[in-house]
Amino acid sequence: xxxxxxxxxxxxxxxxxxxxxxxxxxxxxxxxxxxxxxxxxxxxxxxxxxxxxxxxxxxxxxxxxxxxxxxxxxxxxxxxxxxxxxxxxxxxxxxxxxxxxxxxxxxxxxxxxxxxxxxxxxxxxxxxxxxxxxxxxxxxxxxxxxxxxxxxxxxxxxxxxxxxxxxxxxxxxxxxxxxxxxxxxxxxxxxxxxxxxxxxxxxxxxxxxxxxxxxxxxxxxxxxxxxxxxxxxxxxxxxxxxxxxxxxxxxxxxxxxxxxxxxxxxxxxxxxxxxxxxxxxxxxxxxxxxxxxxxxxxxxxxxxxxxxxxxxxxxxxxxxxxxxxxxxxxxxxxxxxxxxxxxxxxxxxxxxxxxxxxxxxxxxxxxxx
Amino acid sequence: xxxxxxxxxxxxxxxxxxxxxxxxxxxxxxxxxxxxxxxxxxxxxxxxxxxxxxxxxxxxxxxxxxxxxxxxxxxxxxxxxxxxxxxxxxxxxxxxxxxxxxxxxxxxxxxxxxxxxxxxxxxxxxxxxxxxxxxxxxxxxxxxxxxxxxxxxxxxxxxxxxxxxxxxxxxxxxxxxxxxxxxxxxxxxxxxxxxxxxxxxxxxxxxxxxxxxxxxxxxxxxxxxxxxxxxxxxxxxxxxxxxxxxxxxxxxxxxxxxxxxxxxxxxxxxxxxxxxxxxxxxxxxxxxxxxxxxxxxxxxxxxxxxxxxxxxxxxxxxxxxxxxxxxxxxxxxxxxxxxxxxxxxxxxxxxxxxxxxxxxxxxxxxxxx
Numbered sequence: 001x002x003x004x005x006x007x008x009x010x011x012x013x014x015x016x017x018x019x020x021x022x023x024x025x026x027x028x029x030x031x032x033x034x035x036x037x038x039x040x041x042x043x044x045x046x047x048x049x050x051x052x053x054x055x056x057x058x059x060x061x062x063x064x065x066x067x068x069x070x071x072x073x074x075x076x077x078x079x080x081x082x083x084x085x086x087x088x089x090x091x092x093x094x095x096x097x098x099x100x101x102x103x104x105x106x107x108x109x110x111x112x113x114x115x116x117x118x119x120x121x122x123x124x125x126x127x128x129x130x131x132x133x134x135x136x137x138x139x140x141x142x143x144x145x146x147x148x149x150x151x152x153x154x155x156x157x158x159x160x161x162x163x164x165x166x167x168x169x170x171x172x173x174x175x176x177x178x179x180x181x182x183x184x185x186x187x188x189x190x191x192x193x194x195x196x197x198x199x200x201x202x203x204x205x206x207x208x209x210x211x212x213x214x215x216x217x218x219x220x221x222x223x224x225x226x227x228x229x230x231x232x233x234x235x236x237x238x239x240x241x242x243x244x245x246x247x248x249x250x251x252x253x254x255x256x257x258x259x260x261x262x263x264x265x266x267x268x269x270x271x272x273x274x275x276x277x278x279x280x281x282x283x284x285x286x287x288x289x290x291x292x293x294x295x296x297x298x299x300x301x302x303x304x305x306x307x308x309x310x311x312x313x314x315x316x317x318x319x320x321x322x323x324x325x326x327x328x329x330x331x332x333x334x335x336x337x338x339x340x341x342x343x344x345x346x347x348x349x350x351x352x353x354x355x356x357x358x359x360x361x362x363x364x365x366x367x368x369x
Numbered sequence: 370x371x372x373x374x375x376x377x378x379x380x381x382x383x384x385x386x387x388x389x390x391x392x393x394x395x396x397x398x399x400x401x402x403x404x405x406x407x408x409x410x411x412x413x414x415x416x417x418x419x420x421x422x423x424x425x426x427x428x429x430x431x432x433x434x435x436x437x438x439x440x441x442x443x444x445x446x447x448x449x450x451x452x453x454x455x456x457x458x459x460x461x462x463x464x465x466x467x468x469x470x471x472x473x474x475x476x477x478x479x480x481x482x483x484x485x486x487x488x489x490x491x492x493x494x495x496x497x498x499x500x501x502x503x504x505x506x507x508x509x510x511x512x513x514x515x516x517x518x519x520x521x522x523x524x525x526x527x528x529x530x531x532x533x534x535x536x537x538x539x540x541x542x543x544x545x546x547x548x549x550x551x552x553x554x555x556x557x558x559x560x561x562x563x564x565x566x567x568x569x570x571x572x573x574x575x576x577x578x579x580x581x582x583x584x585x586x587x588x589x590x591x592x593x594x595x596x597x598x599x600x601x602x603x604x605x606x607x608x609x610x611x612x613x614x615x616x617x618x619x620x621x622x623x624x625x626x627x628x629x630x631x632x633x634x635x636x637x638x639x640x641x642x643x644x645x646x647x648x649x650x651x652x653x654x655x656x657x658x659x660x661x662x663x664x665x666x667x668x669x670x671x672x673x674x675x676x677x678x679x680x681x682x683x684x685x686x687x688x689x690x691x692x693x694x695x696x697x698x699x700x701x702x703x704x705x706x707x708x709x710x711x712x713x714x715x716x717x718x719x720x721x722x723x724x725x726x727x728x729x730x731x732x733x734x735x736x737x738x
Contacts, residue, residue, distance in 0.1 A: 177638065178606075180605060180616070180617050180635045180637045180638045181554060181617055181619060181633040181634075181635055181640070183552050183553075183554050183631065183633055184552075185550060185552050185645065185647065187549075187550070187647065189649065189675065230599040230600075230601070230621055231599075231621070232597060232599070232621055232623050232629050234623065234627040234628070234629055235627060236547050236549060236626065236627040237547075247549065247627075248549050248550055248627070249629075250550055250621055250629035250630070250631050251621070251631075252600075252601055252619055252620070252631065254601050254603065257605065258604060258605040258617070259603070259605070260601050260618075260619035260633060261619070262552065262619050262621065262631035262632065262633055264551075264552055264629060264631055264647070265550075266549045266550055266647060268549045268649050269545075269546065269647050269648055269649045269651070269652070270647075270651065270652060271550070271647050271652060272654075272668065274645075276554065276643075278554065278556065278633070278638050278640050279638055280558065280605075280606065280637050280638045281638065282639065283638070283641050285641075299639070299641065306558065
């Protein structure tokens with residue numbers, strides 16, 4: 001039996017660790033956070049499948065502009081018909097006690113509005129990346145969640161993916177030495193008719209949607225915020241997809257440590273996304289940013305010094321989609337249950353948006369003029 | 370029996386193709402161009418081994434400041450003792466009829482002087498990369514060779530490497546579509562005591578020595594000269610290696626086609642060099658810039674259009690070191706024998722130096738102040 005919001009709050013106040021929560025001691029079924037999924041596009045279907053396989057999460061409501069689609073999905077995931085909302089009815093989620101949190105899976109430009117309205121409805125918010133289409137919106141979202149005393153997490157799924165975490169552990173251990181340079185790319189050939197290539201919904205081109213994975217990886221592995229930004233935007237395919245947003249963005253970042261990072265993103269070709277990390281004593285490469293099959297290769301020092309014996313690494317994740325989403329949802333659920341800070345809070349999304357704005361500005365194509 | 374220089378000139382004037390030269394028709398041993406190797410460092414040993422295995426080249430003289438070393442190498446490669454020159458005696462190579470061409474394998478800052486002196490001695494010049502330490506020097510070298518009516522080729526060995534050429538053929542065929550973005554990196558951890566990290570001999574940091582491979586690849590695959598340059602230089606390891614030159618250089622190029630390219634080079638870590646090419650219909654990656662074992666991976670369209678079936682490629686060169694150098698030396702020898710233009714003339718080296726200067730300038734670290 002899931003706890004009520006009041007019970008969660010009480011438990012949260014105690015700040016108990018997962019291993020010590022009362023139901024675990026009593027051998028009871030662990031409580032589950034009830035999620036309302038807002039927007040039933042492609043990414044939402046991965047999340048729905050993820051939650052179905054999770055330990056601490058469940059789907060309790062849906063928001064969609066397409067009643068038929070919503071009813072079909074509701075039946076599939078055991079959501080009561082009365083917990084299906086249209087966008088017009090959205091604010092009524094406040095009265096639904098089965099909704100503890102929302103998952104915002106809308107087009108980029110709608111993230112801010114629905115995050116803020118969800119916070120006002122007293123619901124915790126798990127919001128897809130990019131967090132919003134401007135850093136100003138991100139700040140408003142953070143402020144709204146703080147005021148409403150709800151948690152805010154950005155769905156950077158790779159922060160919950162084991163190969164990515166293993167790579168981070170190797171970097172933090174010092175085994176590849178201080179980072180010197182990083183390279184990354186991500187992109188795909190966007191289909192005609194997608195909302196992503198409209199300025200109104202996507203906010204910008206490929207950097208917002210797919211380049212952000214590279215950017216976020218750079219910041220994660222550097223462990224600090226970049227202090228220098230250079231960029232270029234370009235469009236080669238002169239078709240209707242690129243009337244409002246650019247096709248390609250490449251950028252060059254400088255970190256205070258001295259590490260340099262170069263990234264590229266496209267909406268005009270399958271990039272087979274990757275990132276590469278070069279340290280003084282070794283290197284690591286991870287491909288790709290997809291939903292499964294992360295592949296880590298590299299060669300690094302056995303001990304953290306330049307002359308140590310080198311170790312070769314070649315490891316592919318055996319986890320299948322939607323395991324990213326299982327881990328992501330359960331992380332946020334446990335943060336709510338235990339009143340802890342998510343690993344990827346709103347501030348993480350805000351930092352990426354600040355970088356995106358700085359890159360576009362450096363490219364001579366400022367986003368907000 | 371090799372032909373005399375007069376005989377070469379006569380043949381050259383006829384501009385005959387390799388398959389139609391008289392000795393081939395007469396079933397004779399093909400003539401060989403006699404090379405004088407200037408500088409007996411690491412790269413020269415690869416070249417010496419390459420020429421030993423070549424069809425149209427032979428080593429006929431050596432220039433070195435170390436008589437003992439030169440005598441040992443001369444004995445190994447069948448060079449007469451009287452064809453060993455010190456740097457003081459250098460200009461006497463003009464009188465040595467067995468020398469048709471020189472191979473300049475000196476530190477970067479000495480390339481211009483010895484290329485120009487070789488041209489004045491009437492010898493064709495094969496010069497290592499980087500061609501020189503400034504574009505002004507490159508222009509002087511081109512002019513000197515033109516005045517002396519000798520050929521000038523820059524030793525961009527990967528232009529004579531089969532996997533690189535296969536990659537170029539795929540790109541030119543249109544099978545990966547118009548290039549959208551390219552990424553590359555190359556670097557190594559430089560040993561204490563190397564001439565490369567002095568401004569006087571190296572001219573600059575890692576971009577001159579190893580980043581130039583990435584830069585040259587970008588220009589080769591784009592098939593045009595970049596029109597936009599951004600860059601950053603950085604030093605993390607505060608040791609004596611980086612008192613005069615920087616450790617890391619990263620850069621961002623824009624080509625007139627719209628293609629963007631991001632590259633990185635280091636003297637502070639083993640980078641496991643690679644380049645990646647992203648087109649509208651596929652991608653290719655080649656690793657590495659080493660002397661053997663080039664590895665091409667990718668996925669591209671069977672026919673040159675977006676919806677064509679995709680083909681996976683995974684191919685590793687079986688050629689061993691020094692095959693690059695065999696092909697490189699024989700290409701230049703055939704250009705001399707047949708009076709044709711080398712695939713990598715002085716203008717190719719000049720273009721790279723112009724880019725290097727533009728990158729350093731963009732990075733706020735101009736080379737020539």
